[in-house]
Amino acid sequence: MxxxxxxxxxxxxxxxxxxxxxxxxxxxxxxxxxxxxxxxxxxxxxxxxxxxxxxxxxxxxxxxxxxxxxxxxxxxxxxDPIFWLAMRNTALYTLVTVPGQMVLAMVVALALNRLVWGRVFFRTVYYLPVITSWVVVSLLFKFLFNSQAGLINFVLKDLLHLTPNYIPWLQNPGTALIAIMTLGIWKGIGWSMVIFLAALQGIPVELHEAAAIDGASRWQRFWYVTLPIMRPTLVFVLVMLTIGGFNVF
Known part of the structure; x- marks a missing residue:
């Protein structure tokens, strides 16, 4: 009809x-x-x-x-040689902090994605450094890396006995850069974690269940199911963190 x-x-x-x-x-x-x-x-x-x-x-x-x-x-x-020194330090900072933030943020996001209770609480805790003032976190890390009374030196020398003397973290250019990298990674994990967690929650559970039925291990499900679906998110986070890293210059 x-x-x-x-x-x-x-x-x-x-x-x-x-x-x-x-x-x-x-x-x-x-x-x-x-x-x-x-x-x-x-x-x-x-x-x-x-x-x-x-x-x-x-x-x-x-x-x-x-x-x-x-x-x-x-x-x-x-x-100016100082310009090229600053560029080298900025590039080194970016090369270390960007992968460090992404890897640690992915680990935290995977852990939070498996939580049933307390997910909102831990997500808030991990995101707090992102919204905390740079002045506050700088003073905090200045105390942590203090060459005499810092918590890092106390743990390394007095508690674990890994170093014979206190390390002058903020007095030596090399160790000062390590402290700054640690600060950058710690402060930026929460931002990447929130984005990764949102992407993980958007992956259909049926895909992981089907892969598990086919005999895929947890690592194989992550490598062949999770990462390919999250590729656009990973590229976005990589670009934004790289831009933010070079803004430190």
Missing amino acids: RVSIPHRLLGKVCVMNRALRRQQIRVAYLFMLPGLIFFLTFQIYPLIKAFQISLYRWEIMPGQASQFLGLANYLRAFQ
Whole structure:
């Protein structure tokens, strides 16, 4: 049995669908507008303004004219050995902290994903360092890595007897960088953990059950089921952590 629909009615339906689609698009852009304004105001504009200032010998005192230098500031920076030292330290910091944060955050997310009780509590505890002020956590780590009365030296020398003397963590450039890396990893685990945990909770349980029935071990289920599904999330976290690592410069 065939039902014929008049062409005039079909045309009205198409027009209504297009109008509804345009209305949905306008609503979507309306919801995007606050975020776009925030992004343009606090991200794009400061970036453009910073590039403009970098082309001048910028005078901060009112009434004094700034001198246009072009790319001279960049040429001077590239010829400065301190610049390359800072770049090396920043690259080393990023190469260590990004994998460290991702691996530890994945371990914590996997552990929390298996919890039935207390998941919200532990998720909040692990996320607290992310929202804690850098000033507060810096003072905390300054106390922990103190060369005389620090908790780290107490554990290594007095408790475990792993070192003959107290380590001057913050007085030596090499050990100071290790302390900064430790701080960066500790403070950033919570952010990656929350994203990984959300991705893990979005994986259908049926996939793991089917893999378990086929004889896959827990590690095989993680490697062949969990990681491929989480690949977009892993790439996003990797990019964001890399950008954040180089922002330390």
